[in-house]
Amino acid sequence: xxxKILRNVNLFSELNDKELEKVSELSSLxxxxxxxxxxxxxxxxxxxxxxxxxxxxxxxxxxxxxxQIIHFVYPYNTFAEVPLFEQHEKxxxxxxxxxxxxxxxxxxxxxxxxxxNAFYDLLHKNNEIALKMLGALSKRLRYLNNYIESxxxxxxxxxxxFIIQEYKKSGKAETNRIEIEITKHDLASYLGTIDETLSRxxxxxxxxxxxxxxxxxxxxxxxxxxxxxxxx
Amino acid sequence: xxxKILRNVNLFSELNDKELEKVSELSSLxxxxxxxxxxxxxxxxxxxxxxxxxxxxxxxxxxxxxxQIIHFVYPYNTFAEVPLFEQHEKxxxxxxxxxxxxxxxxxxxxxxxxxxNAFYDLLHKNNEIALKMLGALSKRLRYLNNYIESxxxxxxxxxxxFIIQEYKKSGKAETNRIEIEITKHDLASYLGTIDETLSRxxxxxxxxxxxxxxxxxxxxxxxxxxxxxxxx
DNA sequence: CGTAACCTTGATTAAGATCAATTCTCGTGG
DNA sequence: CCACGAGAATTGATCTTAATCAAGGTTACG
Numbered sequence: 233x234x235x236k237i238l239r240n241v242n243l244f245s246e247l248n249d250k251e252l253e254k255v256s257e258l259s260s261l262x263x264x265x266x267x268x269x270x271x272x273x274x275x276x277x278x279x280x281x282x283x284x285x286x287x288x289x290x291x292x293x294x295x296x297x298x299x300q301i302i303h304f305v306y307p308y309n310t311f312a313e314v315p316l317f318e319q320h321e322k323x324x325x326x327x328x329x330x331x332x333x334x335x336x337x338x339x340x341x342x343x344x345x346x347x348x349n350a351f352y353d354l355l356h357k358n359n360e361i362a363l364k365m366l367g368a369l370s371k372r373l374r375y376l377n378n379y380i381e382s383x384x385x386x387x388x389x390x391x392x393x394f395i396i397q398e399y400k401k402s403g404k405a406e407t408n409r410i411e412i413e414i415t416k417h418d419l420a421s422y423l424g425t426i427d428e429t430l431s432r433x434x435x436x437x438x439x440x441x442x443x444x445x446x447x448x449x450x451x452x453x454x455x456x457x458x459x460x461x462x463x464x
Numbered sequence: 465x466x467x468k469i470l471r472n473v474n475l476f477s478e479l480n481d482k483e484l485e486k487v488s489e490l491s492s493l494x495x496x497x498x499x500x501x502x503x504x505x506x507x508x509x510x511x512x513x514x515x516x517x518x519x520x521x522x523x524x525x526x527x528x529x530x531x532q533i534i535h536f537v538y539p540y541n542t543f544a545e546v547p548l549f550e551q552h553e554k555x556x557x558x559x560x561x562x563x564x565x566x567x568x569x570x571x572x573x574x575x576x577x578x579x580x581n582a583f584y585d586l587l588h589k590n591n592e593i594a595l596k597m598l599g600a601l602s603k604r605l606r607y608l609n610n611y612i613e614s615x616x617x618x619x620x621x622x623x624x625x626f627i628i629q630e631y632k633k634s635g636k637a638e639t640n641r642i643e644i645e646i647t648k649h650d651l652a653s654y655l656g657t658i659d660e661t662l663s664r665x666x667x668x669x670x671x672x673x674x675x676x677x678x679x680x681x682x683x684x685x686x687x688x689x690x691x692x693x694x695x696x
Numbered sequence: 697c698g699t700a701a702c703c704t705t706g707a708t709t710a711a712g713a714t715c716a717a718t719t720c721t722c723g724t725g726g
Numbered sequence: 727c728c729a730c731g732a733g734a735a736t737t738g739a740t741c742t743t744a745a746t747c748a749a750g751g752t753t754a755c756g
Contacts, residue, residue, distance in 0.1 A: 292613050300613075317599045318602070362594040366594060366597055369602060373546050374546060376608045385527060
């Protein structure tokens with residue numbers, strides 16, 4: 233695999249050529265098409281992934297088979313690093329599985345798999361990497377904290393939060409139009425609900441003249457009201 | 465503060481005397497009585513804590529003022545480490561607050577506050593500490609993952625999970641009796657519900673002859689059934 | 697032994713899931 | 727270019743779970 237790609241990954245930015253080469257040797261580029269499963273939460277842990285192109289979703293299956301999306305991962309971000317820090321012997325003996333399921337949500341999704349064995353040594357030698365990982369994990373912890381907090385609010389509330397978040401992400405300067413990149417089904421799952429309930433929440437916002445919709449495009453007509461709903 | 469106490473904290477086990485002394489200098493032992501607030505999520509971040517004696521709860525306040533307990537912390541465990549790994553400049557300028565609220569749940573709860581400035585240097589020099597922190601954070605991530613997963617199940621399910629977990633913790637060998645250490649109110653909040661609903665769930669289990677209760681003592685009469693409920 | 701904190705019980709209400717139909721959208725082949 | 731069909735999205739009716747509201751009962755402890 234070309235070690236040049238790795239250089240763009242924030243996690244590896246401090247590595248010298250030799251180290252980069254080492255990671256590269258034990259990493260591999262993998263391609264997935266839309267809907268393809270990257271791993272199930274029952275599979276033994278091999279290593280963590282970096283998204284290079286496309287996007288993936290991390291999800292759990294609850295009781296009756298419904299999926300609950302925990303997050304989406306976009307280029308140059310990593311996922312499934314957590315088991316790395318278990319006792320290494322256990323990973324070697326396949327005693328660890330992935331903590332959730334992962335699936336590609338776009339065609340031509342390109343990922344790098346970094347095998348845990350390769351990474352283990354590096355982590356122990358290179359303090360800078362450990363610190364970067366700490367940064368990444370703490371970011372994830374903060375995210376999960378927010379996630380848990382927002383799960384205590386009702387669905388319109390969560391949807392309002394989501395729309396505002398997307399609005400902030402998307403330039404926001406000149407236009408009030410945002411486009412959601414995922415299917416409504418995935419959005420419902422991400423918000424912790426089902427298609428019908430999401431649909432009704434969208435309808436409610438339209439009836440109240442807060443948004444206008446055109447397929448996957450949302451035009452925000454009353455940001456203030458939306459913010460009020462999101463805030464409480 | 466006596467640096468001998470610090471030696472018992474797993475996080476610091478690899479430190480030499482000099483390093484330990486350094487941490488000690490910038491740490492302080494604090495005592496709290498039951499119900500005393502350690503920090504609110506609106507206060508600027510000073511550093512993380514280690515529980516030495518007693519116990520504390522970490523919680524969020526949701527919309528209407530109800531509290532939602534995220535976890536309990538017991539002796540020799542740390543809490544509120546996450547903001548440590550933010551850009552240090554921001555912490556210095558008080559731009560970070562604690563991520564949630566913390567309160568003592570026992571009298572004579574003794575905590576050590578490790579100020580982030582002291583710790584910052586250490587973390588950058590001592591790879592072993594960074595690795596231990598990685599272990600601690602990944603453990604927490606796994607915990608939150610489970611927490612999110614269990615929040616998708618109904619209350620009897622979550623209660624069954626809790627009872628089994630407690631049963632496993634408590635020796636479990638000879639007796640089926642377990643004692644819950646926290647109030648039912650805190651348990652309700654931890655399970656993400658209210659007192660009345662928890663009470664009804666307990667009643668349901670008693671009516672079905674799964675458990676028997678005597679105050680805060682639970683006698684498990686049918687572990688198998690309990691496991692079935694917990695499993696789905 | 698009295699009072700406050702803790703816990704339980706019952707009746708009612710509300711949010712969202714489930715079940716069951718439609719309707720909409722869009723790509724494909726005739 | 728149109729018609730068809732499949733998947734996506736919407737809508738309505740009903741059901742379930744747990745929150746809310748309102749009393750009571752229990753326990754612990756000064």
